[in-house]
Amino acid sequence: MDAHEDGCIGAGVTTGVLARKLGISPTTLRSWDRRYGLGPAARIEGHHRRWSTEDVAMVQEMCHLTAQGVPPAEAARAAKDWAAEVHTAVEAPSAAVPHPLAAVAEPSSDSSPTPLDTPSAPDWRRRCKGIARAALRMDADAVHEQITAAIESYGVLTAWEEVISPTLLSIGRKWESSDDKYVEVEHLLSWHVSVALRHAYARTVATNRPAEIRPILLACLPNEQHTLPLEALTAVLVERGRRVLMLGGSVPVESIEATVRRVAPAAVVLWSQSRSTADLPLCRHLAAIRWGINGARTRSHVLLCGPGWGRRSDAELLRPQSLSDTVHVLELFPSSL
Template sequence: MRTSCAKLVQHGPRGRAGDEVKGERVSEAPESAVPTATPEGGDQPPGEASSGGLEYAWTIATVSQKFGISASTLRTWERRYGLSPSARTAGGHRRYNGADLDRVQLMQQLLDAGIGAQDAAKVVLSLDPAGVAAALVDVAQLDAPTRGALSPELATETLVMAAAQLNVDKIGRTCAQVIQERNVAEAWQEVFAPALDQIGRRSKEGSLPRAAPHLAAQQLAVELGSAVRATRSRTDRGGAVLLASACRDEHWLPMLALQAALAQNGIASTTLGTYVPLEEVAETARLLESKAVFLWASTRQPLHLGPWRPLWNLDPRPHVVLGGPGWGDPAQHELPTGVEFCPTLGGAASLVRDHLD
């Protein structure tokens, strides 16, 4: 899916909405490019050569006409955000090459998607020419209807780019399609978790808007909730399975994913959410007569008996399944009877299902 720099130069810059402008080559004389030694509309004095050493390049007037962006806006992007052409003539006149045109197009598409100019410029400038070309391919796929099953790689890249554009509708539709095409446990491991990790990491690095991780998580939560509601009429009594985060762990999406995975197998469950003390988890399990309790932890949690006494003292004691990286390596600990650890969502769903039979 990645487009190389060589291919970009060979095929020329793309037009609007991801359509390729065929027949344009930097190494030949495209209609929209001028020899740097030839004047065009008075923009360049005769005989002036490009300081970037390019034989042919696009003037700012041509770029403005090509993309429908005023020359003053192009100059503003350069002055405020550093989005400048790669070359200038000896007289200081701007000259854009094919990679520069791709950057301008990507900037325009991100702005059209509703991303602020500063965040959009950060995204564009964080990518090398091959990355910009690949992003344009992704944007073209985002704008086109999705046909057929999404591979995990394409689904992940689609979610990341939709988050970069703050494209709420595309995030939701992609999540819904992934859930429809595969079981939720598989979708979490292969698509949602990797996508959320990339979005969060790139947001911290500054190449994605700060709001991107929150927006992606919220839309995924909506679609997981829809998957649960769609199966509610054919699921068992919800109280038999209780899902909660350990102590003050704030991560709640894995619980929603497990709830949806169980619902796909006809098992209803009750989710307590985050920041619920273990005493309240134990009390809820007692009142609902829960047969299984799933506890997710993404932050470090103790495995010694003390904090868990309220849950261990229940009679009958529900089977407890621990999930998430916060438990460290449970193999190094002696887990109490009736407690199991499973690192994957699918495995946790299977364990819970087994203890309901």
């Protein structure tokens, strides 16, 4: 089989495949091509652009330099000079062609490589780094594309636990250790995470509307504004066909209680990010509310979620430790009316 028949190694890789492997967006690659000439050396009219091994090496060097803080224009010049040197060396008879990103090559018909969306720790770490670097560059398009790609590849649950949450924690630690230097980065990242999660929720509901069953009520306690974990839980639950009522951040006590009495939820999930918002008396009160006809009265299961609860527990309250734990617990509860 020759290189043309294989259509992958010899012909190069597409912009989309290269972008995913480098952890940047296709828009960024096209912008670098337009502004700095960092594009495929060979172009075929009427076909998608294909990046050769040498093209890939050049762009990888560009990513390496910009990640170190080198200005893009300067990094582009250095990357092109480096690529020219590599090309000169390759022209020598004894020189070996470098393969800095051999794994980028698209699969041929006679091979069975690991699919791009197969969950693996290295791939999760690569996606985390890609999203974080895009956020630090304030590249909103790349942040959005990479978060969306992670959700589409793994589903909301795995994307949240293995990619999105670790990236948020990493940026948060960077902010805390730098005298609030990266506040804008955290805000940009959080906003795009929220957009992607809500889009995943809306897409699922539009194609697979949950049945009219007792809902699961989600709410942040008063003065608690951290809603992203509950937004992720909302998207995961609707993927599993559960009906969800998400009330959002800093919900007044009276509103939570009124909703419990009005809709009789199968479960109530209360999020607390900090100890100052963790209100155990309120949770016990909600767990004690009962409804139904005499002889068959029932109540909602109450789940305490988030780091604000610490190690506190209660015989009447459930304390899952992660998103997957929470989903597992909720799936044990009957949702029929």
